[in-house]
Amino acid sequence: xxxxxxxxxxxxxxxxxxxxxxxxxxxxxxxxxxxxxxxxxxxxxxxxxxxxxxxxxxxxxxxxxxxxxxxxxxxxxxxxxxxxxxxxxxxxxxxxxxxxxxxxxxxxxxxxxxxxxxxxxxxxxxxxxxxxxxxxxxxxxxxxxxxxxxxxxxxxxxxxxxxxxxxxxxxxxxxxxxxxxxxxxxxxxxxxxxxxxxxxxxxxxxxxxxxxxxxxxxxxxxxxxxxxxxxxxxxxxxxxxxxxxxxxxxxxxxxxxxxxxxxxxxxxxxxxxxxxxxxxxxxxxxxxxxxxxxxxxxxxxxxxxxxxxxxxxxxxxxxxxxxxxxxxxxxxxxxxxxxxxxxxxxxxxxxxxxxxxxxxxxxxxxxxxxxxxxxxxxxxxxxxxxxxxxxxxxxxxxxxxxxxxxxxxxxxxxxxxxxxxxxxxxxxxxxxxxxxxxxxxxxxxxxxxxxxxxxxxxxx
Numbered sequence: 001x002x003x004x005x006x007x008x009x010x011x012x013x014x015x016x017x018x019x020x021x022x023x024x025x026x027x028x029x030x031x032x033x034x035x036x037x038x039x040x041x042x043x044x045x046x047x048x049x050x051x052x053x054x055x056x057x058x059x060x061x062x063x064x065x066x067x068x069x070x071x072x073x074x075x076x077x078x079x080x081x082x083x084x085x086x087x088x089x090x091x092x093x094x095x096x097x098x099x100x101x102x103x104x105x106x107x108x109x110x111x112x113x114x115x116x117x118x119x120x121x122x123x124x125x126x127x128x129x130x131x132x133x134x135x136x137x138x139x140x141x142x143x144x145x146x147x148x149x150x151x152x153x154x155x156x157x158x159x160x161x162x163x164x165x166x167x168x169x170x171x172x173x174x175x176x177x178x179x180x181x182x183x184x185x186x187x188x189x190x191x192x193x194x195x196x197x198x199x200x201x202x203x204x205x206x207x208x209x210x211x212x213x214x215x216x217x218x219x220x221x222x223x224x225x226x227x228x229x230x231x232x233x234x235x236x237x238x239x240x241x242x243x244x245x246x247x248x249x250x251x252x253x254x255x256x257x258x259x260x261x262x263x264x265x266x267x268x269x270x271x272x273x274x275x276x277x278x279x280x281x282x283x284x285x286x287x288x289x290x291x292x293x294x295x296x297x298x299x300x301x302x303x304x305x306x307x308x309x310x311x312x313x314x315x316x317x318x319x320x321x322x323x324x325x326x327x328x329x330x331x332x333x334x335x336x337x338x339x340x341x342x343x344x345x346x347x348x349x350x351x352x353x354x355x356x357x358x359x360x361x362x363x364x365x366x367x368x369x370x371x372x373x374x375x376x377x378x379x380x381x382x383x384x385x386x387x388x389x390x391x392x393x394x395x396x397x398x399x400x401x402x403x404x405x406x407x408x409x410x411x412x413x414x415x416x417x418x419x420x421x422x423x424x425x426x427x428x429x430x431x432x433x434x435x436x437x438x439x440x441x442x443x444x445x446x447x448x449x450x451x452x453x454x455x456x457x458x459x460x
Contacts, residue, residue, distance in 0.1 A: 005031065005032050006029045006030065006031055006032070007030055007031065007032040007066065007067060007157065007158065007190050008028075008029075008030040008053065008064065008065065008066050008158065008190070008192075009028075009029050009030075009064075009065040010026055010027060010028040010029075010030075010049075010053075010062070010063075010064055010065075011027055011062055011063050011065065012025050012026075012027060012061065012062040012063070013025070013026040013027075013049070013052065013059050013061070013062035013063070013064065014026070014059065014060050014061045014062055015045075015048055015052065015057065015059055015060050016060055019428075021214050022045045022048045022214050023045045023048055023049060023052075023059075023214045024045075024213075024214040024215050025062075025215075026045075026049060026062070026214075026215075026216060027216075028209065028216065028219070030158075030190060030192065031190070031207075032190060033188055033189065033190055034190055034191070034206050034207060035181075035184050035190075035191045035193065035204060035205050035206045035207075036190075036191070036192055036193070036205060036206065036207045036208075036209065037192075037193040037194070037195060037200075037201040037204060037205040037207070037208050037209065038050060038192070038193070038194045038195075038209050038211060039195060039196070039198065039201040039208055039209065039210050039211065039237075040196065040210060040211035040212055040217075040237070041196055041212065041237070042196060044211040044212050044213065044214065045211055045213075045214040045215075046194045046196075046211050047162055047163075047194055049211075050083075050160055050162055050192060050194050051162075052064065053081070053158075053160060053192065054076055054079070054081065054083050054160050055071070055074060055075055055076035055078075055079050056076055058072070058073065059072055066079070066080070066157075066158075067157075080156055080157040080158070081156045081157060081158035081159065081160055082103075082150075082151035082152070082154050082156040082158075082159055082160065083151065083159075083160040083161075083162065084144075084147050084148055084151050084159065084160070084161045084162065084164045085147070085162050085164070086162055086163040086164060086166050086167060087167070089147065090135045090143060090146060090147060090150075091135070092135060092136055094135070095131070095132055095133060095134055095135065096122075096127065096130050096131050096132070096133050096135060096138075096146055097118060097131035097132065099135055099146055099150055100118050100121060100122070100131075100146065100149050100150045100153050101114050101118055101153075102150065103150065103153070103154045104117065104118075104153060104154065107154075117153045117155075118131065118149075118153060120153075121149040121150075121152055121153040122149060124149070124152065124183060124186065124187075125145040125146070125148055125149045125179070125183070126145065126179070127142065127145050127146065127149065130142070130146075139172075140167055140168050140169075140172070141168055141172040141175070141176060144164060144165070144167075144168065144176065145176075145179075147164070148164070148180075148183070152183070152187060156189065157189060157190065158189065158190040158191075158192060159187075159189055159190070159191050159192070160192050160194075161180075161191060161192070161193045161194065162194045163194055163195055163196070164176075164180075164193075165177065165180075165195075165200070166195075166197075173200075177200060177203055177204055180204060181203070181204055184204075193205070198237065198238050198239060201222070202222040202225070202226065202238070202239075203222075205221075205222055206221070207219065207220070207221060208220060208221070208222055208225045210225060210233075210234050210237065210238070212233050212237075217230065217231060217233055217234050218230045218231075218234050225238055226238055226239060227344070228344060229241075229277060229344070229346065230346065231275075231346060231349055232275050232277075232346065232349065232413055232420075233411070235275075235277045235344075235346070236413055239279065240279065240280050240321060240323075241277050241278070241279060241280075242277070242278045242279070242280065242283070242320050242321055242416065243275060243276070243277055243413060243414070243415060243416075244256045244257060244275070244276045244277075244278070244318070244415055244416045245273070245275065245276070245415055245416075246273075246274045246275065246276035246345070247271060247272065247273060247274065248265070248268035248269065248270070248271070248272040248273075248274045248345060249270065249271060250270050251265075251266040251267070251268075252264065252265065252266060252340070254274065254276060254343065254345055256276045257294070257314055257316055257318040257320070257416065258294075258314070258315070258316030258318070259293065259294050259316070261293070261338060261340070261343055262340040263340050263343040263345060264340050264341055264343075265343075265344075265345040268345060268347070273348050273351055274345050274346060274347065274348055275345075275346045275347075275348055275349075276343060276344070276345055276346075277343075277344040277345075277346060278320075278338055278342060278343060278344070279342070280309070280320075280321040280322050280323040281307070281323045281324075282338060282339070282342035283320060283322045283336055283337075283338055283342075284324075284336060284337050284338070284339075285310070285312070285322055285324050285326075285328060285334050285335070285336050286334065286335045286336070286337075287328070287332075287334060287335070288335055289333060289334065289335040290335070291335060292334075292335025292336055292337055293335075293336065293337040293338065294314055294315055294316075294335075294336055294337075295314070295315045295333060295334065295335050295336065296312040296313050296314040296315060296320070296333070296334060296336060297312065297313050297331065297332070297333055297334075298310055298311075298312050298328045298329065298330050298331065298332050298334060299311045299312060299313050299319070299330065300330060301327050301328060301329070301330055303327070304323075307323045307324060307325055308323070308324055308325070308326065308327045308328075309321065309322070309323055310322045310323075310324065310327075310328060312334065312336070314336075317417055318416040318417050319414075319416055319417065320336075320416065322336075350432060352388055352389065352390050352391065353387075353388065353389040353390070353391065353394065353431060353432055354386055354387070354388050355367040355368060355386070355387045355388075355389075355429065356384070356385075356386060356387075356459065357384075357385055357386075357387055358382060358383060358384050358385060359379045359380060359381055359382060359383045359385055359456075360381060361381055362376050362377075362378075362379070362380070362381070363375070363376050365385060365387055365454070365456060367387045368404075368405045368425050368427050368429050368431065368447070369405055369425060369426060369427030369429075370404045370405035370427075371404070372387075372404055372449055372454060373451045373454075374387070374451055374454040374456050375451055375452065375454075375456075377456040377457075379456065379458055383458055383459075384458070384459040385456050385457060385458055385459050386456070386457050386458075386459050387454055387455070387456055388454075388455040388456075388457070389449050389453055389454055389455070390434075390453065391420065391432050391433055391434035392433075392434040392435075393449060393450065393453035394431055394432075394433045394434075394447060394448075394449055395447070395448045395449065395450070396421075396423070396433060396435065396437065396439065396445040396446070396447060397445060397446035397447075397448065398445070398446075399446060400444050400445060400446040401446065402446045402448070403445065403446020403447045403448045404446070404447060404448050404449070405425050405426065405427070405446075405447050406425065406426050406444065406445070406446060406447070407423040407424055407425040407426065407431060407444075407445055407447050408423065408424050408442065408443070408444055408445070409421055409422075409423055409439050409440065409441055409442060409443040409445060410422045410423060410424045410430070410441065411441070412439065412440075412441055415434075418434050418435060418436050419434070419435050419436070419437075419438070419439070420432065420433070420434055421433040421434075421435060421439060423445065423447065425447065431447055
């Protein structure tokens with residue numbers, strides 16, 4: 001780092017395309033000389049945010065400040081930054097030298113200075129002696145190096161990289177990760193990097209910004225993001241995790257998978273529902289069941305190159321993923337224990353579905369864009385209401401026409417003995433479902449709720 005001062009500040013930035021909100025009130029401060037990565041699944045808004053920093057898109061609201069000045073309406077070519085694209089965007093009719101020199105010639109830099117800068121840039125990307133080559137004759141990795149050289153030769157204050165390694169094969173991608181990290185250290189400028197690859201983000205970054213549904217979920221160092229996820233989305237998205245329902249009995253004592261464990265977490269209260277995260281490598285597995293905290297039966301064991309990945313069904317019927325250097329035979333009974341410091345407790349984001357709606361008769365309610373039947377609760381037609389439904393009381397149907405409303409499975413989280421689904425309805429509202437049925441992301445389903453499971457209260 002060259003300092004802790006901020007070079008870019010993003011304040012209350014929002015962007016929508018039609019009815020779809022792509023960025024929702026984004027606030028972010030980027031330090032000078034930092035390697036920061038915007039990480040998230042496809043459609044989370046990370047590339048849109050990068051394009052807005054670059055100036056290719058204008059915000060609907062909010063501002064982008066660079067060194068204290070608002071650049072929200074400054075055109076891309078007047079911003080002191082350069083972008084490296086996933087598809088390189090090289091000029092096919094120009095050789096390597098002229099591709100790299102293009103921006104410098106555009107800015108009327110002297111020929112002697114252009115020569116010096118290009119030699120230095122080529123050396124930095126390990127492409128010395130390639131200046132006369134046709135770019136179409138280069139490999140994907142070499143073309144990406146030329147694209148990076150073309151960006152850094154302009155001496156930008158900030159380098160934007162939009163999934164620059166996505167088109168490379170695995171080995172080349174690993175090599176380029178190390179080279180990018182070294183380039184960042186040598187250049188000392190700010191790198192803003194976009195990727196959906198969790199390992200890439202953890203390897204390269206000083207800071208990781210995890211995004212989902214147009215919102216920032218968590219900002220932190222790679223170690224913080226991995227060891228201290230703030231919610232189940234981050235825990236599930238960053239690496240492998242066992243995410244389980246639990247109850248915080250009291251400070252430093254939590255119950256999950258039918259057992260009580262010591263932990264290091266405090267401040268959740270007594271007998272509070274929580275989510276518990278345990279990484280697969282943090283569950284210790286032993287052949288001696290007598291000295292174990294709990295036991296289970298090995299259901300599968302697969303060699304992953306560095307370790308074995310095993311699924312074990314515990315004595316209380318939960319399925320856990322474990323990683324260990326030793327293999328345990330399928331069908332064998334094993335003992336397990338977890339250290340208190342390896343148990344991460346998170347506040348539950350929600351404990352049931354709560355929908356806003358209105359009464360359309362004494363026994364009918366309008367929620368989620370549909371009409372549901374409910375028990376007579378003494379309310380009148382037109383009353384505004386809250387409808388509460390437990391996760392396990394929502395029924396999903398293969399035939400969407402059989403449901404009261406239609407939705408699409410958006411997110412699936414395995415909780416050890418059931419699935420917790422997020423379903424996006426046609427009205428744009430989210431329904432959360434606990435089920436033992438297996439669904440795929442993108443499935444179109446019918447949604448139904450029994451009369452007795454729909455609890456109505458008046459909304460004042």
